Amino acid sequence: MILLLDAGNTRIKWRLVAAAAPADTTLAEGDLEHAGAGGLAGVVRAHPGIVRIVGSNVAGAALGEVLQNAVRGLLPPIEWLLPGESCAGVRNGYLDPAQLGADRWAALIGARRLHTGPCLVVCAGTATTLNLMNADGLFEGGLILPGMDLMLRALAGNTAQLPLAEAAFTPVPRTTAEAIVSGCLHAQAGAVERMFERIAGQPDALCLLSGGGAGQFADLLRVPLRRVDNLVLDGLAIFAHNGPQATSMG
Numbered sequence: 001m002i003l004l005l006d007a008g009n010t011r012i013k014w015r016l017v018a019a020a021a022p023a024d025t026t027l028a029e030g031d032l033e034h035a036g037a038g039g040l041a042g043v044v045r046a047h048p049g050i051v052r053i054v055g056s057n058v059a060g061a062a063l064g065e066v067l068q069n070a071v072r073g074l075l076p077p078i079e080w081l082l083p084g085e086s087c088a089g090v091r092n093g094y095l096d097p098a099q100l101g102a103d104r105w106a107a108l109i110g111a112r113r114l115h116t117g118p119c120l121v122v123c124a125g126t127a128t129t130l131n132l133m134n135a136d137g138l139f140e141g142g143l144i145l146p147g148m149d150l151m152l153r154a155l156a157g158n159t160a161q162l163p164l165a166e167a168a169f170t171p172v173p174r175t176t177a178e179a180i181v182s183g184c185l186h187a188q189a190g191a192v193e194r195m196f197e198r199i200a201g202q203p204d205a206l207c208l209l210s211g212g213g214a215g216q217f218a219d220l221l222r223v224p225l226r227r228v229d230n231l232v233l234d235g236l237a238i239f240a241h242n243g244p245q246a247t248s249m250g
C-alpha cells in the first residue's frame with residue numbers, strides 16, 4: 001500500500017491506496033491537525049503493509065520534518081511531489097514552475113484524469129486557488145485568494161465592530177453577520193464565476209471543486225460543476241504510480 005499525504009495550511013489529509021496502479025480505490029483515509037502531525041507514526045503502525053509515503057506539503061519545511069521524523073525507521077523517506085515542467089499529461093505554465101504550490105500541482109494532475117476538456121480547478125482550503133487548465137493539459141495560470149474562514153477572521157481581527165460571523169447566505173442582508181458571511185461567499189463564488197468566464201464558451205468546459213471549504217459556496221456557483229472530495233490526494237496517487245520516485249525534502 002501507498003500512504004498519500006496532503007499537508008495543507010490547516011490540516012494534513014491522508015489516504016491509503018494500493019501499491020499497484022490504478023489507485024482509485026481508497027483503502028482508508030483521515031486527517032491530522034498540525035499539532036498532532038507526529039500521529040503519522042500511529043497511522044503507519046495501524047496499517048501494516050505500507051511500503052511508500054508520497055506527499056505534497058505547502059505548510060512549511062518544519063512540518064515536513066515533523067512528518068518525516070514521525071516515520072523515520074518505519075519506512076523509506078517520504079517522496080515529496082515537487083512541481084516541475086510536466087507530470088502525467090499536465091504541463092506547468094507558471095513562469096517559474098517550482099514556484100507553484102505542490103498541492104495545486106497535485107490537484108491539476110488529479111483533475112486531468114477526471115476531465116480532459118478545458119477546466120477550472122478550484123481548491124477551497126485555507127486559501128482558495130483557481131487554476132485554469134486547457135484541453136491539452138496545459139495549466140495556464142490561476143488565482144490565489146483567502147479562503148472563506150480567513151476572510152471572516154480578517155474582518156473580525158482588523159475591525160472594531162465586526163464579529164467572527166456565523167450566518168447563512170442571504171441575498172440582501174439586513175444584519176451584520178449575514179452581511180459579512182454573504183459578502184465573503186460572494187467573493188469566493190464571484191471569483192470562480194469570473195474566472196470560469198474565460199472558458200465558458202468552449203466545448204466541455206467544467207469547474208472541478210475540491211477542498212475542505214468547498215461546501216460553503218458550492219450551491220451558489222452558476223457554472224457547470226463537479227464536486228470532488230480531494231483532488232490533491234487523487235493527483236498524488238497518479239504521481240505515485242507514474243512519476244519519478246524518491247524526491248526528498250525537509
Ligand SMILES: Nc1ncnc2c1ncn2[C@@H]1O[C@H](COP(=O)(O)OP(=O)(O)O)[C@@H](O)[C@H]1O
Pocket residue numbers: 007008009010011012124125126127147148149150211212213
Ligand atoms: N474538520 C475540519 N477541520 C478543519 N477545517 C475544516 C474541517 N472541516 C471543514 N473544514 C473547512 O476546511 C477548510 C480547510 O480545508 P483543507 O482543504 O483541509 O485546507 P488546507 O489544505 O489548507 O489544510 C477550513 O478552512 C474549514 O473551512
Ligand SMILES: CC(C)(COP(=O)(O)O)[C@@H](O)C(=O)NCCC(=O)O
Pocket residue numbers: 007008009010058099100101102103104123125126127128129144
Ligand atoms: C496557495 C497555497 C497557500 C494554498 O494552500 P492551502 O490553502 O491548500 O493550504 C499553496 O498552494 C501555496 O503556498 N502556493 C505557493 C504559491 C503559488 O502556488 O503560486
Ligand SMILES: [K+]
Pocket residue numbers: 123124125126127128129211
Ligand atoms: K487550497
